[in-house]
């Protein structure tokens with residue numbers, strides 16, 4: 001009788017354990033990749049991953065398909081990261097390029113308190129009123145040759161321009177600065193759209209070959225670079241992902257796959 005009871009208890013507890021196991025298994029909270037991008041410190045794929053200074057701005061989309069930079073003006077897919085140069089490139093969905101031109105939303109902006117600044121890409125303002133262009137010091141005459149090139153793209157008609165429009169509605173804004181609200185205010189500049197070019201490739205006259213995107217520089221805070229980062233590098237070299245326990249600065253934690261899967 002006693003042994004029957006213990007068998008029943010054994011089965012019952014075994015059942016309980018197997019039933020609750022799925023909730024005990026941790027989903028890998030911090031991942032090494034998001035879509036095609038490798039995500040390393042200071043970036044993280046979600047809450048508690050990477051540096052707390054970067055987390056409110058950069059995270060993997062809920063479906064895991066793309067890394068997103070989110071600011072007060074919108075969410076922008078990250079298309080590349082250079083960890084050695086501390087730069088990343090984003091592709092704002094409403095930015096024009098040669099194959100697809102579109103009226104831009106009024107503003108592109110970064111967050112004042114965030115670790116990002118404009119990098120070295122070249123902004124070209126499109127479909128601007130002549131008052132923007134005439135004698136305006138923001139338009140860089142030495143890069144004005146980019147205007148006739150970008151205006152050969154048939155997509156200009158989507159900006160309500162004629163084919164091969166006169167280039168006096170185009171302004172190469174270089175070096176670009178964000179306004180005091182940390183924004184590039186397209187409407188305020190009286191333009192209809194914009195593009196940003198990361199690299200001209202081999203042919204400055206072939207806008208179909210240019211690499212489009214907005215390059216951003218990021219800065220590591222003192223805490224990131226002196227305390228946390230070296231141990232994170234060690235963590236990443238051992239195949240882990242660097243993150244923190246939620247809520248607070250209890251130091252960082254190396255999420256290894258052995259921690260996560262069992």
Ligand SMILES: *[C@@H]1O[C@H](CO)[C@@H](O)[C@H](O)[C@H]1NC(C)=O
Nearest residue numbers: 093094095096097099100212
């Ligand atoms: C051009 O912009 C469209 C719309 O944002 C995007 O789907 C496409 O991938 C871009 N093409 C290039 C070459 O960047």
